[in-house]
Amino acid sequence: MLAAFLPGLLAQTTRTTLPTHVPPKRSSQIQDGFGINSDLPREPYLPWNRWWWTRMFDAGVSWIRIGQYENSSDPTSWDWVEQKRGVFAVAPEVDDYVDSLVENGVQVQVQLMYGNPMYTSLSGIRPDTITPKPGGFHNDDRSIDSIFWPPKTPDQIEAFLRYVKWMVNHFRGRIHYYALWNEQDIGYWNPYGNAEEYGRLLAAFVPGVHATDPQAKVIYGGQADPSSDFAKRALDECKCASGIDIFAYHTYPGYGQNLNPESMDSGAYGVESPAKLRDLVRNYPGIRKDIEFWDDEFNSIPSWRGSDESVQAKYVPRGMIYNHAAGVKTFVWLLTAGVDGNEYDDFGFIHGKRNLPDDFTPRPVYYALRNVNALFSDTKLDPKITLEASDVPSLRRQASAQFLPYGFRNKNGKSIIAYWVAAHSVPGGAFPPLAVTLKLGNAGIRDPVLIDVVSGEITALEWKPGTTDTLEALPLRDSILAIADANYFDWPMLPEAPSGLVASPSGELHWEMHGGQPLKVAVERRIGNTGRWERIATQPASVQFNDTTVPRGAGVCYRVRAINDAGESAYSNIARIH
Numbered sequence: 001m002l003a004a005f006l007p008g009l010l011a012q013t014t015r016t017t018l019p020t021h022v023p024p025k026r027s028s029q030i031q032d033g034f035g036i037n038s039d040l041p042r043e044p045y046l047p048w049n050r051w052w053w054t055r056m057f058d059a060g061v062s063w064i065r066i067g068q069y070e071n072s073s074d075p076t077s078w079d080w081v082e083q084k085r086g087v088f089a090v091a092p093e094v095d096d097y098v099d100s101l102v103e104n105g106v107q108v109q110v111q112l113m114y115g116n117p118m119y120t121s122l123s124g125i126r127p128d129t130i131t132p133k134p135g136g137f138h139n140d141d142r143s144i145d146s147i148f149w150p151p152k153t154p155d156q157i158e159a160f161l162r163y164v165k166w167m168v169n170h171f172r173g174r175i176h177y178y179a180l181w182n183e184q185d186i187g188y189w190n191p192y193g194n195a196e197e198y199g200r201l202l203a204a205f206v207p208g209v210h211a212t213d214p215q216a217k218v219i220y221g222g223q224a225d226p227s228s229d230f231a232k233r234a235l236d237e238c239k240c241a242s243g244i245d246i247f248a249y250h251t252y253p254g255y256g257q258n259l260n261p262e263s264m265d266s267g268a269y270g271v272e273s274p275a276k277l278r279d280l281v282r283n284y285p286g287i288r289k290d291i292e293f294w295d296d297e298f299n300s301i302p303s304w305r306g307s308d309e310s311v312q313a314k315y316v317p318r319g320m321i322y323n324h325a326a327g328v329k330t331f332v333w334l335l336t337a338g339v340d341g342n343e344y345d346d347f348g349f350i351h352g353k354r355n356l357p358d359d360f361t362p363r364p365v366y367y368a369l370r371n372v373n374a375l376f377s378d379t380k381l382d383p384k385i386t387l388e389a390s391d392v393p394s395l396r397r398q399a400s401a402q403f404l405p406y407g408f409r410n411k412n413g414k415s416i417i418a419y420w421v422a423a424h425s426v427p428g429g430a431f432p433p434l435a436v437t438l439k440l441g442n443a444g445i446r447d448p449v450l451i452d453v454v455s456g457e458i459t460a461l462e463w464k465p466g467t468t469d470t471l472e473a474l475p476l477r478d479s480i481l482a483i484a485d486a487n488y489f490d491w492p493m494l495p496e497a498p499s500g501l502v503a504s505p506s507g508e509l510h511w512e513m514h515g516g517q518p519l520k521v522a523v524e525r526r527i528g529n530t531g532r533w534e535r536i537a538t539q540p541a542s543v544q545f546n547d548t549t550v551p552r553g554a555g556v557c558y559r560v561r562a563i564n565d566a567g568e569s570a571y572s573n574i575a576r577i578h
Contacts, residue, residue, distance in 0.1 A: 018449065018486050022456040023493045025060040025374040026570060027105035031411070033377025034320055035063030035109075035331035036349075036369075037297060040074050040097050041573075042135075045338045045353050048097075048573040051512060052336040052350045052360045054497035057104045057570035058514075059366065060373030064101055065296050065331045067111030068182060070341025071138040072147075078116045078163045079132045079147050085118050088166040092529040096557070096574045102174050104497075104570040109177035109219060109296070112164050112205075114188065117145035119159045120152075135341040140187035148190045150181075152197055160201070161208045168212040177217045179248060179296075180205045183224035195230045199237025206243035222248030222296045226269055226277040232284070241286040249277060250297035251319070258306035261298070261319030262402065262422040275326070295323050296331040302363070303346045308427035313364040313454050314479040315425065317372045321418050321480060325381050325406040332369065336360070368454045374491075375416060375453065375482060379408035385415055386441030393434050393476070398423050403436070403476070407443065415443045416484040418453070423478040434476040438483070440469050447486040454479045460486065492566035503558050503575035507547030511560055511572055518562035518569070523547075526557040533559070554578060 036056055041048035056064070067076050074080065075094045082088050101108050117123075117130050123144050133147070141148055151160040168178060180202055185193040206218050223230060226249050235241050253259040253268035265273040278293050300315035302308050320330045337348035345352045349366040353359050385407025392403045405419040417440065425431070448461040448471060461483070464470040475481065495516030503509050509523065523537040523545050537545055541562065550556055556577050562569040 018460060019458055019489055021458060022371045022374050022451060023489055023491065024058065024370050025377065025491055026494045027057040027061055028570065029491055029494070030060050030062045030105065030373065030377040033060060033062030033373050034324075034369075035065060035294075035296065035329060036061045036335050037065045037068070037331055037333045038335035039069045039338050040066060040076070040094065042069060042074075042338060045135075045340050046336060047353075048093075049500050049502055049575070050353070050360050051499040051514070053100070053573060054499045054570055055350060055362065055366070056335055057106070058496045059370040060377060061106055062373070062377060063107050063109065063329065063331060065109050065111065065179075067113060067179070069135045070338050070343055071188075072135045072341065073114055073132060076110050076167065077113055077132075077147070078160065079114070079130060081167065082116060082118070082163055083130055083132070085128045088163065088170075090170070092576075095529065098171060098174055100571065100574065107177070108175045109179055110167070110171070110175055111179045111182050112167060113181045114147040115149045115151060116147070116159070116163070119156050120147075120149040121145045122149060135338050138342040139183075140190075140192070142190055146190060148188055150184075150189050150197065151201060157201060157204050161204055164205060164208050165212045168209055168216055172213050172216075176213075176215060177219055177246070178209050179219035179221065182222065183250065184221065185227060185230045186224045188224075193230070195233035196237045199234040202234065202238040202244075203240050206238070206240040210243060217245040218243060219246040219248050219294070219296075220244045222250050222294070223277075224250055226251070226264075226272050226274045228272060228277050228280045231277060232280060235281075235284055235287075241284055242288055244287070244291065246292045246294055247278075247281050248294040248296045249274060251295050252297070252299065256304055258300070258304055258311060258424070260422060260424050261300065261315050262322055262404070264319075274328070278326075278328075293328045294331065295319075295328050297333045298323075298330050299333045299347055301346050306427065309364050310429040311425045311427055313368045316365050317368050317453050317480045318420060318422070320372050321376060321406065322404070324376060324379075324408070327381070364454070367456065371451075371453050371456045375451065375484075376408060376418070379410045379416060382407050382409040382415065382442075384442045385409070385417065387417065387419075388439040388441070389419075390437045390439075392436050395421065395423055395432070395434075405438070407440075412490070413444075414485060414488050414490075415445060416482055416488060417443065418480050418482045419476075420480045421476055421478055425478045431478050435473045436476040437470065437472045438474060440471070440483070443469075443483075445483065445485045448483055449486050449488075450474065451482040451484060452479070453482055458489075494567045495562035495564045495569040497570035498560050498562055498572040501558065501560055501572045501575045503556075503577045505577050507550030507556075507577070509545045509547065509558055509560070509575070511543055513541055513543055513562060516562065516569065517564050519565065520563040522561050522563060522568070524559050524561075524571075527551060528555050529557075538563070550577070552578075
């Protein structure tokens with residue numbers, strides 16, 4: 001417990017309104033926060049009526065990156081959207097997935113990719129119809145009809161653009177961010193990355209997206225590695241720098257082993273680094289001055305050598321806040337694993353379906369992510385907040401591990417300070433008992449509290465006697481601790497979304513209710529694949545409803561949401577009948 005750790009903490013407090021743990025923020029309560037990657041629901045491994053999808057809304061996810069199923073393609077990819085030559089379509093369920101994201105407060109970026117065997121296969125005979133391969137296919141796949149053979153010829157590029165324009169037009173008003181490809185610098189682009197070929201496709205992609213939807217944003221990448229040379233060659237070939245709105249790259253420092261996230265800028269990539277890459281792009285001739293940078297795949301995997309779930313729960317918040325301080329938005333990989341892919345259950349923040357008792361239950365990193373979203377979404381680095389540290393100890397065997405403090409301010413003007421030591425963590429959570437003294441300037445904090453970002457525990461602090469700016473003997477760890485005012489937690493706690501909604505042809509509905517003290521549940525119905533949702537019932541919190549007025553002979557869709565005194569939850573999954 002933090003309160004028993006060091007004398008700078010108050011074990012008892014009269015602040016009766018101070019929560020003991022960080023209250024979650026839902027996605028609807030956040031304007032601009034952090035992101036996640038997710039496969040779209042897919043039977044039988046990622047059924048939409050299991051409790052995983054709505055957990056992203058309950059955890060306050062603000063952005064999502066879709067388009068992949070593990071390391072293969074998803075129903076928004078080219079080989080799914082155009083399965084018959086010249087015919088473009090997505091299943092009604094795909095529109096439901098996108099609507100679910102948008103209507104629950106999540107902004108969407110979709111990766112437009114990969115190749116399509118009707119156009120890009122190396123075979124001299126091109127089929128007129130295709131069937132997408134299952135999720136187990138993965139780079140490097142150089143089979144004759146692999147989707148990782150990209151469009152290179154003018155005819156292939158023109159065919160790819162027809163898919164791009166159809167997608168942008170179909171999702172106009174719902175999706176505003178479009179990325180070209182995924183990790184084009186490695187084996188997702190056969191035979192193995194080619195900056196000039198990617199640049200030529202980008203040169204067609206940029207005006208194609210903007211002409212189809214002038215409000216849409218174009219995302220470069222994201223690159224698998226922060227290679228400045230690859231980026232420069234692609235931009236040189238493209239000659240379209242002014243049309244790129246966001247530059248995306250990925251960070252898995254020391255892929256396959258346990259390297260701490262801050263090493264992305266200090267040795268994990270040799271002479272390369274994300275900071276060096278951003279500097280090159282930011283100063284590239286013609287690039288827009290307000291270009292954004294996204295690290296749209298980041299994780300530290302518990303199954304890697306020298307890692308476990310305790311390390312992951314520390315490293316993911318550190319990577320997110322380290323990026324946030326640099327002005328980079330992070331999308332963590334991955335919400336829930338589709339275990340039929342080659343990566344099994346390695347990456348999911350929530351366990352996938354393995355027919356085990358812990359299927360679809362969160363790992364510790366999920367709760368750490370929820371705390372980061374609640375505390376640091378809608379904040380910006382505030383250089384006016386000054387931090388003076390003294391008594392900072394050095395670690396044995398890791399003398400170079402930096403002490404990192406950052407001050408942020410939220411949209412309401414309240415400050416929060418994150419600090420940690422950028423040490424290489426070891427499995428099991430072991431870390432020596434260390435302490436630090438911090439003097440805060442321009443923070444505006446009157447009643448300080450200490451927050452353990454991994455566990456969410458909140459403990460009251462007291463200023464050094466005779467001061468209102470100095471905190472002595474604060475614990476120092478290899479995970480993020482944060483300092484804020486006791487009044488920082490000023491948001492209402494909405495209920496968690498119901499999940500597992502199923503509907504029978506007769507209109508009998510069943511679902512699961514969860515936390516957040518729900519008092520009521522609202523049932524909504526839609527006739528047809530599109531159109532207006534109508535609230536047909538509001539009843540005391542329960543897990544079933546019978547629609548006695550269900551129309552016959554028409555497609556009918558349902559969704560439910562929980563209600564408490566603070567407001568309404570996110571919507572459940574959508575259930576279809578007829």
